[in-house]
Amino acid sequence: MLDTSARLLRLLALLQSQRFWAGTDLAARLEVTPRTVRRDVERLRSLGYPVASSSGVAGGYQLEHGSRLPPLLLDDDEALAMSVGLRGALVTGVEGLEEASLRAMTKLEQVMPQRLRGRLAGFHRAIAQLPLRGPSVSSQVLGAIAQASWSDKIVRFAYVDGASQRSSRIVEPHGLVHLGGRWYLAAFDRKREDWRTFRVDRIDGKVREGERFVRREPPGKDLVALVSRSVSGVRSDQPARVIIHAPYDRVRAKVPALAAHVSEIDAQRCLLETSGGSFYHLALHIGLLGEDFEVQSPPELQAVVERLAGTFGRAAGRGESE
Numbered sequence: 001m002l003d004t005s006a007r008l009l010r011l012l013a014l015l016q017s018q019r020f021w022a023g024t025d026l027a028a029r030l031e032v033t034p035r036t037v038r039r040d041v042e043r044l045r046s047l048g049y050p051v052a053s054s055s056g057v058a059g060g061y062q063l064e065h066g067s068r069l070p071p072l073l074l075d076d077d078e079a080l081a082m083s084v085g086l087r088g089a090l091v092t093g094v095e096g097l098e099e100a101s102l103r104a105m106t107k108l109e110q111v112m113p114q115r116l117r118g119r120l121a122g123f124h125r126a127i128a129q130l131p132l133r134g135p136s137v138s139s140q141v142l143g144a145i146a147q148a149s150w151s152d153k154i155v156r157f158a159y160v161d162g163a164s165q166r167s168s169r170i171v172e173p174h175g176l177v178h179l180g181g182r183w184y185l186a187a188f189d190r191k192r193e194d195w196r197t198f199r200v201d202r203i204d205g206k207v208r209e210g211e212r213f214v215r216r217e218p219p220g221k222d223l224v225a226l227v228s229r230s231v232s233g234v235r236s237d238q239p240a241r242v243i244i245h246a247p248y249d250r251v252r253a254k255v256p257a258l259a260a261h262v263s264e265i266d267a268q269r270c271l272l273e274t275s276g277g278s279f280y281h282l283a284l285h286i287g288l289l290g291e292d293f294e295v296q297s298p299p300e301l302q303a304v305v306e307r308l309a310g311t312f313g314r315a316a317g318r319g320e321s322e
Contacts, residue, residue, distance in 0.1 A: 004040075007032070011040050013073045015051065015063040022060040037061075076116055083108055084123055093181060093201075095136050135201040137183050142176070142200060144207040145185055149173040154190070154210040160202050171196065172213045177227040180258045184231070186223040188216055195219060197230035220263065229261040229273075239275040241296040242286055246270065254289050271296075279304040 007030055014021060014029060027034045041051050041061055050064040074082065086108070089101040112120065141157075148155045159169050171187035178184075183200040195218060218226050244251050248264035251272070255262055260274035272293075274282065283304045286293055295302040 020062045137200045156208045158204040175223045228257040245292040
């Protein structure tokens with residue numbers, strides 16, 4: 001049987017591992033009596049851990065939210081995941097978060113056993129981050145939006161668009177997306193009765209929470225795709241549409257989200273949409289994907305592809321003749 005201190009740590013780890021535990025299950029896991037479990041729960045409460053209890057046939061224990069953050073117990077994989085995540089938080093562009101992340105990462109890595117430090121060093125050597133830094137955003141604004149999205153409550157805020165026009169918005173926040181060094185809010189705009197993407201750094205002032213809303217299904221059933229399409233430059237003024245004969249996941253991994261929107265057609269084909277820039281550059285970039293493709297529109301892009309095909313074909317022929 002474990003001594004009291006070790007048993008308290010084990011009990012705390014169990015309470016943190018799932019939302020609710022029956023008293024008999026905890027007793028069985030700790031190899032003690034239910035009465036001992038009750039005494040140990042009281043000890044945890046005296047240390048500041050808010051453990052709620054219920055009696056009866058379905059009675060048990062659960063760790064509740066408290067007024068302060070108590071120490072947490074992490075297994076090896078959880079500690080590694082937290083450290084890697086904190087390092088990623090250093091480049092999120094959230095005001096105040098970088099310094100807090102560095103402090104937390106330092107505290108965590110100082111108490112790591114040697115076996116974990118070696119694994120963590122391997123992670124950091126293998127992971128290269130592209131420092132995409134966009135405008136900084138307020139942690140208060142970001143936190144308020146995240147909380148409203150989690151609790152399904154509408155938000156009201158002032159928004160300044162790219163043309164410096166200020167407007168009042170009432171939206172249903174469905175989620176936040178970090179893309180290309182910027183934070184975006186994917187939401188349904190109640191005034192415009194349509195889906196909109198908002199840059200969080202352009203939200204001016206406080207975010208005010210309102211009544212609850214019923215979640216809607218976003219276009220394409222994917223908030224990341226919704227934001228990607230919005231910021232990729234795909235517009236209604238004759239965008240280029242190209243069918244790529246390759247699975248969606250393979251193409252998506254090769255095409256930057258800010259460059260084009262990619263959607264799945266079937267298991268072996270996907271649609272790439274983009275606009276702006278040179279048709280020559282677009283044709284060359286599509287060719288560099290190394291996948292078969294066919295141009296749907298516009299005809300000008302198809303003409304460029306045909307001219308480039310002729311140019312490369314003649315070059316290949318000259319190489320063979322030599």
